[in-house]
Amino acid sequence: MSWEMVAGLETHVELSTKTKIFCQCTTEFGGEPNTHCCPVCIGLPGTLPKLNKAVVEYAVKAGLATNCKIRKISKMDRKNYVYPDLPKAYQISQYDKPLCEQGFITLSSGKNINITRIHIEEDAGKLVHERGDVYVDYNRGGVPLIEIVSEPDIRSIEEAIEYIEKLRLTMKYIGVSDVKMQEGSLRCDVNISVRKKGDEKFGTRTEIKNMNSLNFISKAMEYEFNRQIDILESGGEIEQETRRYNSDLNITESMRGKEDADDYRYFRDPDLVTISILDEEIQKYKESLPELPGEKLARFIDEMGLSQDDAELLTKYKKVAEYFEKASDNVENKKITANYMLGSIFRRLSTDTEKEECNIPIPPEFLNELVILTEKKKINSSMARNVLEQMLDTGKPAKSFITEKDMEGIDEDALRSICEKAIESNEKAAIQYLDGKEKAIGAIMGYIMRETKGRADAVLAKELVKQIINDKYK
Amino acid sequence: MERTFSKIKHIKKLFETKQVSCTELTSEYLDRIEEENKVLNAYIRITGEEALQTAKKVDEKIARGESLMPLEGIPMSLKDNISTNGIETTCGSNILKGYVPIYDATVWNILKNQNAVLLGKTNMDEFAMGSSCETSCFGGALNPHDTRHVAGGSSGGAASSVAGNIAVYGLGSDTGGSVRQPASFCGLVGLKPTYGTVSRYGLIAYASSLDQIGPIASCVEDAACIYDSISVYDSNDATSRGSRSKTSDKLDRSIKGMKIGVAKEFFDGIREDIKKSIEKAIKVYEDLGAEIVYFNMPQIKNVLPVYYIIACAEASSNLGRYDGIRYGYKSELYSDVNDMICKTRSEGFGKEVQRRIMLGTYVLSAGYYDAYYKKAQKLRGSIIRAFKSAFESCDVLLAPTVPTTAFELNFTSKDPIETYLTDICTVSANIAGLPALSIPCGFDDKGLPIGMQLIADSFEDAKILNAAYQYEQQMNGEIYKHCNGGEII
Ligand SMILES: [Zn+2]
Numbered sequence: 001m002s003w004e005m006v007a008g009l010e011t012h013v014e015l016s017t018k019t020k021i022f023c024q025c026t027t028e029f030g031g032e033p034n035t036h037c038c039p040v041c042i043g044l045p046g047t048l049p050k051l052n053k054a055v056v057e058y059a060v061k062a063g064l065a066t067n068c069k070i071r072k073i074s075k076m077d078r079k080n081y082v083y084p085d086l087p088k089a090y091q092i093s094q095y096d097k098p099l100c101e102q103g104f105i106t107l108s109s110g111k112n113i114n115i116t117r118i119h120i121e122e123d124a125g126k127l128v129h130e131r132g133d134v135y136v137d138y139n140r141g142g143v144p145l146i147e148i149v150s151e152p153d154i155r156s157i158e159e160a161i162e163y164i165e166k167l168r169l170t171m172k173y174i175g176v177s178d179v180k181m182q183e184g185s186l187r188c189d190v191n192i193s194v195r196k197k198g199d200e201k202f203g204t205r206t207e208i209k210n211m212n213s214l215n216f217i218s219k220a221m222e223y224e225f226n227r228q229i230d231i232l233e234s235g236g237e238i239e240q241e242t243r244r245y246n247s248d249l250n251i252t253e254s255m256r257g258k259e260d261a262d263d264y265r266y267f268r269d270p271d272l273v274t275i276s277i278l279d280e281e282i283q284k285y286k287e288s289l290p291e292l293p294g295e296k297l298a299r300f301i302d303e304m305g306l307s308q309d310d311a312e313l314l315t316k317y318k319k320v321a322e323y324f325e326k327a328s329d330n331v332e333n334k335k336i337t338a339n340y341m342l343g344s345i346f347r348r349l350s351t352d353t354e355k356e357e358c359n360i361p362i363p364p365e366f367l368n369e370l371v372i373l374t375e376k377k378k379i380n381s382s383m384a385r386n387v388l389e390q391m392l393d394t395g396k397p398a399k400s401f402i403t404e405k406d407m408e409g410i411d412e413d414a415l416r417s418i419c420e421k422a423i424e425s426n427e428k429a430a431i432q433y434l435d436g437k438e439k440a441i442g443a444i445m446g447y448i449m450r451e452t453k454g455r456a457d458a459v460l461a462k463e464l465v466k467q468i469i470n471d472k473y474k
Numbered sequence: 475m476e477r478t479f480s481k482i483k484h485i486k487k488l489f490e491t492k493q494v495s496c497t498e499l500t501s502e503y504l505d506r507i508e509e510e511n512k513v514l515n516a517y518i519r520i521t522g523e524e525a526l527q528t529a530k531k532v533d534e535k536i537a538r539g540e541s542l543m544p545l546e547g548i549p550m551s552l553k554d555n556i557s558t559n560g561i562e563t564t565c566g567s568n569i570l571k572g573y574v575p576i577y578d579a580t581v582w583n584i585l586k587n588q589n590a591v592l593l594g595k596t597n598m599d600e601f602a603m604g605s606s607c608e609t610s611c612f613g614g615a616l617n618p619h620d621t622r623h624v625a626g627g628s629s630g631g632a633a634s635s636v637a638g639n640i641a642v643y644g645l646g647s648d649t650g651g652s653v654r655q656p657a658s659f660c661g662l663v664g665l666k667p668t669y670g671t672v673s674r675y676g677l678i679a680y681a682s683s684l685d686q687i688g689p690i691a692s693c694v695e696d697a698a699c700i701y702d703s704i705s706v707y708d709s710n711d712a713t714s715r716g717s718r719s720k721t722s723d724k725l726d727r728s729i730k731g732m733k734i735g736v737a738k739e740f741f742d743g744i745r746e747d748i749k750k751s752i753e754k755a756i757k758v759y760e761d762l763g764a765e766i767v768y769f770n771m772p773q774i775k776n777v778l779p780v781y782y783i784i785a786c787a788e789a790s791s792n793l794g795r796y797d798g799i800r801y802g803y804k805s806e807l808y809s810d811v812n813d814m815i816c817k818t819r820s821e822g823f824g825k826e827v828q829r830r831i832m833l834g835t836y837v838l839s840a841g842y843y844d845a846y847y848k849k850a851q852k853l854r855g856s857i858i859r860a861f862k863s864a865f866e867s868c869d870v871l872l873a874p875t876v877p878t879t880a881f882e883l884n885f886t887s888k889d890p891i892e893t894y895l896t897d898i899c900t901v902s903a904n905i906a907g908l909p910a911l912s913i914p915c916g917f918d919d920k921g922l923p924i925g926m927q928l929i930a931d932s933f934e935d936a937k938i939l940n941a942a943y944q945y946e947q948q949m950n951g952e953i954y955k956h957c958n959g960g961e962i963i
Contacts, residue, residue, distance in 0.1 A: 039577045043795050045570070045678040046557040046579060048711050080791050080838070084811060089794025134811070136799065265838035267847060270683035270788060273712050 003229045006202055007160055007192045007221065008152035011167060012145050013177045014123065014185035015058045020142035021122045022049030022092070027144070029183050033128065033137035041142035043088035048271050051076070055144040056099070056275060058176040059120045060285050062146055063100025065174045065292055066115050066167070070282050074099050076120075076272045080265045084136050085125040093121035093147075095266040099275070105166050106294060113163045114151040121145050140184075146176075152191065152202065157218045157225075164188065164214060169293045173318050187212045190221060193238070194228045203228070204238040208245055208252055220245035224252050296321060304334040313342055319358030320349075326364035330372065337371050344388050361395045370398040378402075383454045410456055412464075418456070419464045422447040423472070430469045441465060479693035479951060481642050482548055489536055489547060496536070496547040500529040500591050503549045507593060507640045513621055516634035516641075518554055518612045520594040521561055525549065528591045535589075543588045545703050550585070551641040553632050554595040555602055556687065557676035558582055565678050566598040566610035566628075569822030570802045579676020580708045581645060581687050588703060593641055597631030600824045601793065602652055602680040604628050605893050606886045609826040614883065617660055619922055623880035626656030632690045633660040643691040643700055649680045650781050651875070651900025653688040654912035658925025659880035661914045661954065663697045663942065664690045668932050669907030670715040672701075673708030679792040681785035684904040692954070694913065694943040698722040701935060721936040725943040730763030732941065735868030739774035740899055744877035751916035751924045752874050758948055759872070764941075767868050773860040774902060776853045781901040782894065783837050783850035789827075790834025796822065826890070854905055861906045865931040870941050873899050875912040875925035899927060909935040913942045914953040923953075 020027055023040035040047045063070050077095040098119035104112040123145050125138035148167065154160045168186060171177045179186045193205035208224060211217050223245075228238050240258040245251075291299070293315055300311035300321075315321045320341070328337035345367075349355045370391070374384045379402060387401045394400070410418070422444045423430050432440035441462065448461050478484070488494045504522045511517050532547035552558065555565045557575040564570040578586065585592075597615040599607050607630025608614040615630040617623040618638035625634035629646025633656035636644050646653040648666035657664025666688045677687055689700035698721045707716030736756065741749055756766055798804035798818030805817035823831070837846035864871060876896055886893040903910035908929055915926040928938040946953065 039575075042800070044557075044575065044577070044801075045563075045565070045573070045795070046555075046575070046676040047577075048675050050710060050712055078791055080794060082794060082797065082815060084797070084799050087795060087800065089797065090791055263840045265791070265835065265840075265843075267787060267791070267838055267843075270681075271679075271712060 002197050003194045003225075003232075004197045004199075005155055005157075005192065005194055005221070005225050006152050006205075007154040007190055009148075009150045009154065009160065009163065010189040010191070011148040011150075011164065012187045012189075013062070013148065013167075013171055013179060015055060015144040015146060016175070016177050016185075017052060017054040017058060017144055019052055019054075021052050021055050021120070021144035022142055025142065029180075029185075031139050033135070034139060036139040037141070041087075042138050049092060049269075051272055051275070052144065055120055056277065057285060058144070059099050059118060059146050060277065060282065061174050061289060062148070062171060062176050063103060063118050064282070064286050065170050065289060066100075066103040066105055066118070066148070068100035068103030068115060068118060070277065071097060071099055071101065072277050072279070072282075073097075074275045076269045076275070077266050078269045079121075081262055083124070084134070085127055085138070085141070087125065087138060087141060091122060091124065092269055092272070094119035105163055105170070107159060107162050107166065111153075111159070113153045113159070116149045116151055118146050118148045121147060152193075152205075157221050160190070160221060161214055161218055164217070166293070169316065169318070173291075173293050173296075174289055181212045181214070184212050188217055190217065190224075192221060192224050192228070194225060194232065203232075204240050206238065206240065206252075207242045209242055209255065211245055216245055216247055219247075219250055220252055223250060227252065293318075304328070304338075306335060306338055310335075310338050310342060313346075314338060317355045317358065320355055323358055323360060323364045327367040327371065329368055331368065332375055336374065337367065340367060340371065340388060344385065344392060348392060360392075362391050362397075366391060366397045373398060373402070377457060380454070380457055382458065386454075410452055412460070415452075415456060415461060416464055416468070418448055418451050419444075419461060419468055422451065423465065423468055430473065433466075433469060434473055477947070477950065478695060479946065479954060480695040480699075481692055482545070482696045482699055485548055485642065486542065489532075489542065492536075496529040496532040496591065497526060499547075500525050500549055500593075503593055503640060510638050510640050514616050514618060514625075514634045514638045514640070515613055516596055516615045516625070516631045516638060517551065517594040518564070518566070518597045518610070518631065519562055521592050522594075524561070525591045525593050528589050532589050532591070544699055545585060546589045547591060548642050549591040549593050551593050551596045551632055551635045551644040552582060553598050553629050553644065553646045555598060555647055555678040555680075556582055556595075556645060557678065558592070558595065561595065563595065563678070564611075565601050566612060567600045567823065567827070568611045568803055569796045569818070570678075571611075573802045575676075577676065580673035580706075580710060581704050582676065584704055584706060585645075593635075596629070596635050596641075596644055596646075598646075599628035599630070599652075600827050601678070601789070602628040602647055602649055602685075603789070603826050603830055604886070605651075605655060605896060606881055607631065607634075607656070608884070608886060609824055611824060616883075617880045617922075619661060619880070620920065623882055623922060624659070624885075626659035626880060628652040628656075629664075629690060630656045630659075633657055633662055633664070636660070636662055636690050636692055643689055643696055645687055645700075645704070646690050647677055647680075647685055647687050648900075648904065649684045649686075649785060650897050650904050653690055654875050654900050654910060654925070654927060655897070657690050657912045658875035658914070658923065658927075661917075661923030661925075662690055662692055662912075663694050663914075664688065664912045665697045665701055665935070665939070666903060666910050667701060667705060667717070667935050668909040669904075670713050671705040671717045671909075671933070671935065673706070673711040673714045675708055675710040675714075679788075681788040682792060683788060684781075684785055686904070694939055694946050695722065695725060697911070698725060698939045698943070701939070705935075715933075717935065718933050719936060721939045724936045724940050727940050728763070729759075729941055729944045732764045732870070733767050733868040734759055734764045734941070735767045735769060735864055735871045737769055737771035737774065737864070737871060737873065739771050740873035743895075743898075744874050745879075745918075747918050748874050748877065748879070748924050752872070752926050755915040755926050755945065756872065758945055759941075762944055762948060769864065769867075771860055771864060773853075773857045774898075777857060777902045777905055778894065778898055780850045780853045780857065781897065781905055782833070783846050784854065784905070786830045786834030787838050787847050787850075788834070790831045790838065793823075793827070793831055798822070829890070857902060858906045861902070861908060861929075861931070869930065869934075870938055871929040873927045873929065875899060875927040879918045879920070879922035879924055903927075903929050908932060909938055911938045911942050913946065915945075916953070
């Protein structure tokens with residue numbers, strides 16, 4: 001009997017509003033410790049929070065983009081717990097009335113991972129361990145977060161990773177977060193349990209806290225899945241507890257058990273007033289949403305005629321997708337543009353970050369011009385590839401590397417006489433071709449390309465060569 | 475026949491006619507503080523240098539012939555839970571000793587811009603928790619009427635400073651009666667404005683949904699003038715709503731036909747002499763042409779438990795931040811961070827504060843939340859509705875402020891529960907967010923002042939100030955006669 005994984009994710013996404021959730025301090029990453037702070041976000045006695053409206057707008061957009069229902073009247077609650085990086089000894093969050101509920105994300109298999117809720121809350125600061133001392137940096141304190149909680153619908157590591165990637169891409173597309181996992185602007189808690197395949201009931205779950213790398217998430221899930229199976233198979237019981245992933249040892253280890261689980265003593269924050277959102281506002285946010293990644297993928301396949309694989313690669317990064325769309329504007333066969341993007345250009349964007357930032361040295365208009373030139377047969381494809389490399393090296397437009405003569409093209413009559421000349425000079429190859437050695441024609445083609453400095457339309461030239469050989473020697 | 479008891483008006487006239495300069499006046503107050511405060515313990519920090527600097531600025535303005543703003547140049551005091559940039563602010567607690575705010579509370583910012591002359595920070599019950607000022611880590615503030623008695627709490631220092639004539643007025647904070655009760659004990663006018671009219675930004679929180687800053691003054695006119703200056707909308711406080719109109723120009727209106735409600739429940743268990751004084755006041759109102767409406771308000775019996783549950787719950791959360799990590803007191807010997815926080819709080823907080831934090835933590839805990847906190851919130855709703863319906867048939871309610879007069883020293887430490895019960899008349903206004911005012915209405919046989927309370931519907935602060943003013947004028951100063959503060963400088 002085989003075991004099945006049951007997992008749900010709690011994903012924290014930092015919103016990219018300019019200012020913090022309850023004050024005017026910048027949300028910019030980094031900075032000298034405790035320089036992005038004011039009396040409000042470090043919770044000095046007597047200070048009061050003032051809810052940043054943009055946070056609600058961003059959170060509503062995140063909800064709409066994940067098919068959630070938006071709660072028109074909601075409130076902020078206090079989650080009380082003591083930790084040195086939490087300056088008020090409570091985190092302002094949402095408890096029983098989250099802003100967004102009942103959404104879903106569709107995986108490429110067509111399966112939906114349901115989203116229970118999305119709520120807004122503030123980030124805490126961080127502890128800095130240095131020379132045996134502990135310091136606190138409150139720069140992150142008060143940066144707005146949304147927590148996206150999924151149902152336990154995930155059945156494999158692959159599903160978990162795809163879900164996170166889809167969520168990431170969606171947040172990126174709608175512009176509410178830069179979702180940089182290495183900077184912690186997207187972090188996950190994984191709730192995981194195992195059960196015998198076919199069982200209805202869930203097993204006892206453990207929670208693995210605060211991971212900000214897809215690699216660690218998949219390793220932690222794999223470890224935890226096997227650990228739980230081992231325990232159950234040896235007749236043991238799973239303890240409900242909170243665990244952390246130790247990346248040095250590639251294991252998960254216990255942080256605290258259920259018996260010392262926190263009692264957060266949630267209650268409504270009396271310093272903040274009710275959040276109410278009008279239907280018109282929700283409508284306005286809905287209309288302001290850009291095309292979402294799923295919609296774009298479908299359009300790239302259905303309307304632009306790309307293959308599933310190519311379309312996925314081109315929609316995976318928002319800026320790349322936008323670049324591609326501009327570069328293929330007015331192009332008849334958009335596959336050509338896609339090929340250039342996924343070939344020469346992607347070779348130069350080796351890392352994820354480079355693709356994320358779409359660091360292409362030429363603007364999309366330049367690529368567009370080049371593609372249109374090839375489509376109009378002003379230059380041939382091998383020349384175009386060559387020109388593209390030079391464009392990428394220099395950042396200059398196609399025309400800087402193509403002479404008027406290149407673009408004149410060679411009419412069929414002129415090409416025919418060059419082909420005849422080429423066959424005469426390579427008679428041996430012509431005879432070999434007649435003997436059935438297809439490859440021999442290469443020598444003749446090489447001659448033609450040299451003669452025409454690559455301007456000849458290779459397809460047409462090959463056809464002419466075959467024709468002439470057949471006419472002449474048969 | 476109208477006569478003014480306004481010290482503010484009087485001082486303004488002295489300035490205008492150049493009989494006294496702001497510097498002279500300020501020095502005189504500072505001299506008096508040096509003398510009187512040794513006994514009264516009203517101030518826990520005196521800001522003489524700053525006061526004289528401001529006074530100088532005001533004098534220059536007078537010399538240039540510029541007109542003064544309403545509170546400009548008037549020497550005053552601030553309760554020590556109102557944050558003052560650069561001036562130590564302790565909330566009367568060891569845990570905040572040495573804490574110097576880096577920002578100003580909005581109210582102080584407003585007054586600073588008016589060149590109010592801050593004489594010092596006044597004594598208070600620790601974190602505003604108490605009814606006698608005796609939970610202060612600086613010792614209690616005494617009652618200028620009789621120094622064997624307390625000034626009241628928690629804004630006892632503010633009341634003592636005004637009654638002792640070592641401040642023209644003081645700002646206090648009122649969570650369950652902390653402005654009105656000491657005003658009553660010291661024979662002064664104390665106003666708790668409608669929740670949200672005065673910004674709480676910079677007021678060190680006790681219970682956020684109940685706290686409200688209010689003036690303690692020696693007469694109604696002064697209280698109205700201060701209220702008008704500080705009731706300004708503040709975008710830094712999400713619950714701020716500002717006031718609807720100036721109250722000081724509405725004091726003169728006749729109250730003929732005004733309906734004054736008297737709920738019997740407010741009189742249960744109050745001292746006989748106090749009841750008699752209030753009845754006399756009711757008579758005065760009848761003479762003034764008001765109509766007295768007697769009715770029942772059974773919800774009053776719930777106000778004390780509701781108040782203590784909500785106030786302590788919020789306090790337990792608000793006071794979590796005092797952990798010794800960033801500011802204030804920090805325990806010296808500890809093994810790890812949890813031990814440090816634990817020791818800091820055990821050593822830094824006094825008994826009463828610890829009692830309320832424990833109570834608040836308990837009522838919010840899983841398993842008890844529904845039985846206590848949630849139930850209290852429900853009852854709070856019913857109390858609010860009861861007031862709403864009362865105000866459908868009357869303009870203001872009249873009640874005692876406190877069931878007793880000023881306690882003798884050390885009374886409250888003997889019986890904390892008995893002391894909690896004395897909040898019975900004041901807390902309902904905080905629970906419902908209503909404006910309420912205490913004004914003297916007589917003296918007991920020891921010569922200690924008795925206070926009566928007027929409560930109005932939300933944002934009807936002008937109504938109670940008007941009603942109080944009319945009473946004050948009718949009494950022609952009788953209610954202030956034993957009070958030091960009645961005499962002008
Ligand atoms: Zn800030």
